[in-house]
Amino acid sequence: MATHTDDAHSGPADPGQDGPAAARARLLAAPGPGGRTRRTELSARTDDWLAGLFADAGAPAGVAVVAVGGYGRGELSPRSDLDVLLLHEGRLDPELPERLWYPVWDSGTSLDHAVRTPAEARAVAAADLKAQLGLLDARHVAGDPAITAALRSTVFADWRAGAAQRLPELRELGRERAERHGELSFLLEPDLKEARGGLRDVVALNAIAASWLADAPREGLDAAALRLADVRDALHLVTGRATERLSLQDQDQVAERLGVLDADTLLRQVYEAARTIAYASDVTWRAVDRVLADRSTRGRRPHRRAFPFTGPFGGPFGAAGRGAGGVARGTVERRPLAEGVVEQDGEAVLAQGARPAADPVLPLRAAAAAAQNGLTVSYATVRRLAAECRPLPVPWPDEAREQLVTLLGAGEACLPVWEALEAEGLITRLLPDWERVRCRPQRNAVHRWTVDRHLVETAVQAAAMTRRVARPDLLLVAALLHDMGKGWPGDHSEAGEVIVRDMAARMGFDPESVETLAVLVRHHLTLVDTATRRDPDDPATVEAVVKAVATLPRLELLRALTEADALATGPAAWSRWRASLVDGLAERAAARLAGAQPFADPGPENPAAGEAEPTAEQERLAVEAARTGGPALSLLAQAEPDATGTEAMGVRLLLAVPDRPGLLGTVAGVLALHRLAVRSAGLRELDPIGAGPVLLLSWTVAAEFGELPEAARLRADLRRALDGSLDVARRLAERDAAAPRRRGIPTPPPVVAVAPPVASASATVLEVRAHDAPGLLHRIGRALDGAGVRVRTAHVSTLGADVVDAFYLTDAEGRPLSAQRAGEVAAAVRAALG
Structure with a gap:
């Protein structure tokens, strides 16, 4: 579409007239935070304005003005472009488009327009996926409604007929956007539209639903999309520009306009919404993959809504569908993974005889089995676990602690499983203190993740270091919990030590392990800070480290945790130079500790260090x-x-x-x-x-x-x-x-x-x-x-x-x-x- 833009939305050419253009201009100039009501009203007044211009232009029969894209959905933000199609049959007066477009241009409104016949519109959609997506939101504004209705019918038929080819292309577009713009839920200056988890992904989910192949899990999705749209409105009003990037310098004003406490609270709300959208996208694309794989093996089927979403426990994401333990039509291959957990359709699901209400460890067992096998837990399974499982007793059973460690030890494969559990609130149910760090931004250029994601990423890095320590379980748990003090007053290491003592005891660790975890959290910055800020040749430098860790096994754990933490922070936090300084200090401290702590041999000459005396x-x-x-x-x-x-x-x-x-x-x-x-x-x-x-x-x-x-x-x-x-x-x-x-x-x-x-x-x-x-x-x-x-x-x-x-x-x-x-x-x- 040809485009004429002007960022200064100054209203109509003659604002003194009391008509649709003036009403639209007054709405744009009115104070307020924006919101769905304002977007709907702005779309309606824009419709009235364009309808009046269309009537004044003297358009003949067989011509229609059609809104597409965001305008077609009735979601006009204060600085949104107007995406408009002039649809016609037969010959068209070449001056008609100019009579329609020039008043819009003169008003300073950004306009993205095209003039096409239905056949031309259909051909462009077939060649250009983005154009086809825009037409899926086509809405009649003025002129002949029959021509608009016919185009919509044709576009949807084409979309469903070509879904097997078009949906993979749509997915690739999403991947490219994510590579360019990153993940919205972790960015300090996120693009509300283009980043992964942004408004573009909502459009993609609606397009998938229109294909009748699958639908997204809808709970919370509309509210998440609404929140991002509201933030976008406020951003437009604060900046006076058609920007989608929530820059640092604008966040306080946007928060104030929305009535939010502060910029951090605003970012947490944005991150929560983005995670809801991103998780819904992951679930939906897995459903699409299954349907397309099934079609490729069984041949094409009639176009129909194959898996309508009917609620939290129905349809493709419900308990009666795949992944919930129900029996699907035909033969379904199910491979055992763990007690109560099997693999089906590339996901971990509950076995037929699983009883979540009687098995509080089942969420962790399912998560660990899924991650260790490179799978994720199906949406229906996570929903059922969240609905039926009782809280873990305190302290945790031994198996629960072992399964958490097994989940963390899966490395990268842990991430999608963790996200699935977190999406249904299972993480905060297991670890109530997690709520304080969840979606918490880190206003530090070195950090690339929110606090909670940084903790999980640190565990991912630590999973590659488990061969370096004698207690890999403590390394992984310390990695997950080391920054739990962030968000509390004072030094986060000191606050974290207090929190982790309580958390570790609730997890069922023995007193010695609790103490080790507390030491690791309290001193997780000690090695790198001491190595880079103190004289390594000064005996007091080594003595400070020795005093902090007290034992060789703790030093071994702290060295691995230090590296995992830095690698998970970002590229600027770890380098060969830092690694060499840390290694040098750790070696000096190890030598000092080794001299004070000789190895205990559990052999005959030292029976006290070995096993207990034989039982009867x-x-x-x-x-x-x-x-x-x-x-x-x-x-x-x-x-x-x-x-x-x-x-x-x-x-x-x-x-x-x-x-x-x-x-x-x-x-x-x-x-x-x-x-x-x-x-x-x-x-x-x-x-x-x-x-x-x-x-x-x-x-x-x-x-x-x-x-x-x-x-x-x-x-x-x-x-x-x-x-x-x-x-x-x-x-x-x-x-x-x-x-x-x-x-x-x-x-x-x-x-x-x-x-x-x-x-x-x-x-x-x-x-x-x-x-x-x-x-x-x-x-x-x-x-x-x-x-x-x-x-x-x-x-x-x-x-x-x-x-x-x-x-x-x-x-x-x-x-x-x-x-x-x-x-x-x-x-x-x-x-x-x-």
């Missing part, structure tokens, strides 16, 4: 195994209350066996065959009657999908595996080959390292840090057995999605391994983990 049951089993020469085991498989009083299904396995090679891998393989995930494990030597060493294994395991195996069958398979009649490795390989390939997420590679000799005087300590997976401990055990070493003691921990294991190894004579031999064993284990 453990001693009984060890004596039985020593006397009979065979395995003795005790198996408890039942629902037992955890430390919070919440019942959780689990298995406690005690096994005593006369020392033999390959024991660890064999038992771990049997548990993997029965789909039992190892949560913790210990292995130690006893000699209860002086007849030779007995290996005592103490395991805590959990059923992968909630169904515990029959105790008798598990006992039988353990005995068969130990006497060699059950080939565990072959059975696992056969099962893995028959199972469908599981999609997953990129994870940091496993780390297999030999600890310094000071770690133990009587054994070589092999440390393994890796992403948890079925049969992982079995593979480690087989590699150690194949290397011909003895496992004297083992300490196995699963922390969220990561394992942190330590194996105390000796040679056949019970001596520590040589450096060369230890390196060969580490290489063998590393190769087994791939």
Whole structure:
């Protein structure tokens, strides 16, 4: 369309006349914040004005003035362009358009106009997606209504017929806009129209609905669009220009015009609206993808509203549709992900037998399973979880804490899952303190995210560093919570320490872990600030860090948190120079702490640092195994209350066996065959009657999908595996080959390292840090057995999605391994983990 613009909307050429033009000019000049009523009235008065101009121009029959785009929707902001189409059939007086347009130009109004026949309009729409989108909002203003009605009918028919080709093009336009303008909900100076989550996306959602292929979840969407439109009106009135960018210098005045407390409150409202729109877009585009994929495999179907949205629990985003556990027509492939959670149509949904009302951990379990498999949680599932799940007990059950850590440990895959939970209020239900940082802007040029998104982004960065620390769970949780003090008076690190002590206790962390999290939050800026502002060669500089962290493990965690925080802040917050300064200071502090904190060896020469004295049951089993020469085991498989009083299904396995090679891998393989995930494990030597060493294994395991195996069958398979009649490795390989390939997420590679000799005087300590997976401990055990070493003691921990294991190894004579031999064993284990 040709365009004539003039930013000075001064009203009609003759404002003294008492007519539609004068009425429109008075409305434009009137004070007020704008709003839907004003936009509707401005559109109506503009209609009257153009209708009068059309009548004065002497237009013949078969001609119509049609409003398109925002004007067609009746959403004229004070400085909006007028998007107008002069539609005609047959020949047209060439002077008619000028008689119509010149009074508009003379008034100073921005005009985007075109003159076309219906056939020409249809051809332009076919070639230009933006023109077609504008015509979807076509509205009759003046002249022959039949010609407008015919065009609208044709345009909608064409849109629905070509939706399979046009919608992917529309999606690509949205992606390009997002790349150019960013995400509205995180920008300090957002473009209210073009940024992701802006008003253009609302137009796209309406176009999708017009295709009859899918519709957006409507709850909150209209209110979000209305809020952005109101802010845009106020911005136009404040600046006197047709601008869409909410600049810093205009925010206070816009907030005042809208009656909002301050600019920060205004931005939070804008961000909340943008997130609602962006999430609705994500949900809707996934629905479109499913429909188009279904069409490509089954052939074209008649054009109809395939999935009408009928409310919070109906239609494509409802409980009876995909993703809610309902049975769809035909065969639907559903792959188990976790207890109560399956994959369907590329999303995590609830299993048929899931009972959200009786399972308060289910939201976190579903979220963790989705993120670890590179999926998101379906809209209907999140809605159902929000509606039916009870709040978590306080303190949290152990599983809830582990599932949160697993979710955070998924890295980038955590983001869309987190957004889905937050859209339905599940995050603030889990973490009530989150509300204070949610959508909170950071008026700092270094920061590129709001406070809440920065916290999640820090956890994403930390997920890549979990192999560097002995407590990846504490690293991830500290990353998520380190800036919780922002928005409170005073230093946010000091306020955050107080908040996090309470949050960590409610999450069920033990007192020592609570203290570590509090230290990390209080001092999350200490390393970088000290390294860049103090003399690194001054002993007082190192002493300040040592005093702050007190222990080597905390220093290790603080170093990783420092880097994750900086990387999540923005490019200006981290550099090689800063990294080198931080590393130098951390190394000096580590050396200072290492001198004061020698490694404690849980071996025979230092039993106090190892496990507790054997229980009566453990001693009984060890004596039985020593006397009979065979395995003795005790198996408890039942629902037992955890430390919070919440019942959780689990298995406690005690096994005593006369020392033999390959024991660890064999038992771990049997548990993997029965789909039992190892949560913790210990292995130690006893000699209860002086007849030779007995290996005592103490395991805590959990059923992968909630169904515990029959105790008798598990006992039988353990005995068969130990006497060699059950080939565990072959059975696992056969099962893995028959199972469908599981999609997953990129994870940091496993780390297999030999600890310094000071770690133990009587054994070589092999440390393994890796992403948890079925049969992982079995593979480690087989590699150690194949290397011909003895496992004297083992300490196995699963922390969220990561394992942190330590194996105390000796040679056949019970001596520590040589450096060369230890390196060969580490290489063998590393190769087994791939």
